[in-house]
């Protein structure tokens with residue numbers, strides 16, 4: 342009975358861990374490695390385990406750094422079931438098909454620039470691989486125990502991070518010994534819009550926990566909402582457009598929800614609101630379908646308006662022509678478009694036309710990685726380049742701090758705090774500095790904490806038995 346770490350150990354992306362028990366091997370997540378120059382090469386490497394020996398995958402949620410290499414796993418011979426909950430199952434095709442398209446585009450670009458005698462670069466995986474992967478998904482409901490194999494039972498609970506995000510409980514039984522492993526998945530903030538709070542677990546024998554913001558505190562959520570309302574007011578007075586680079590899954594839906602929630606107070610009726618991203622439109626459709634995962638406030642809003650999101654002035658820009666037609670508008674438009682860090686996508690066309698206007702307001706809702714156009718804008722570069730064209734930057738820039746999909750240090754401590762008996766913790770999914778800072782705080786509560794490293798193995802039967810269920 343063993344737990345072994347293969348990814349997101351000492352870094353944020355590439356979530357991938359193996360649990361072995363009762364003669365079976367389960368893979369927890371199979372995420373893409375993102376960021377850093379060597380990421381594409383690392384994703385292409387052979388998996389550091391035997392793909393054929395895996396019996397099943399349990400997937401925590403539909404973010405690429407957790408599910409992005411599943412089609413590669415299937416391409417390389419995996420044929421077992423992929424267990425996850427229904428909402429995650431519905432988001433997976435949106436995400437993985439987009440990922441396959443990006444992979445095709447990336448291979449095409451590299452082949453265009455390669456030397457004559459180099460071999461053709463194949464895409465990381467294809468739409469066909471994605472189709473094969475989706476056929477293996479076995480969705481199950483939240484909050485119920487499911488027997489995956491004799492001796493292995495699983496239950497998923499809401500992690501409050503994005504729609505369909507799970508924390509996973511696994512009961513493992515081998516040679517008369519039972520241990521309960523709890524995998525946090527990615528944990529959301531408490532009281533975030535639309536979604537339920539992360540589930541409060543009572544007990545476990547061992548905890549595998551994320552630590553993305555283990556060393557940070559977010560700006561207050563309510564203050565962030567007030568700030569958003571105020572900057573929309575200022576933008577209206579200035580007579581320009583508002584451009585919001587946003588991530589397709591989660592952040593885009595939250596923004597639409599906030600516009601609906603404050604529709605009267607913020608004078609939203611005077612704007613035309615554009616969701617200019619086919620992927621965000623698809624993801625939103627899934628979000629509005631799964632109202633069984635909403636918190637009380639979202640349910641009330643839905644009941645009052647009869648539909649989600651209740652925005653009569655929302656325009657869905659599906660085609661490239663739809664997107665181009667927005668360019669005619671010089672004022673009164675709120676444009677939500679991908680990508681969130683401005684390193685591609687439709688947002689570039691809007692920025693190219695409007696970043697040189699003083700009355701334009703650009704609103705960032707998430708972290709901007711170094712080297713991206715988003716980072717250059719946040720750092721107030723005087724000149725930016727888009728599609729080879731130099732632009733004298735004049736627009737006004739805002740960064741909203743409180744809309745992260747991840748809980749901060751307080752949230753993470755609160756989540757762990759509901760567990761009785763302080764089970765041992767293995768920290769994953771964080772830079773070492775973030776994980777170490779969280780470890781110090783967790784240890785103050787009496788927990789024994791280890792920052793996971795790739796290849797680390799944990800003999801589960803040797804841990805003390807603490808779980809009561």
Ligand SMILES: [Zn+2]
Nearest residue numbers: 402404502527
């Ligand atoms: Zn995530």
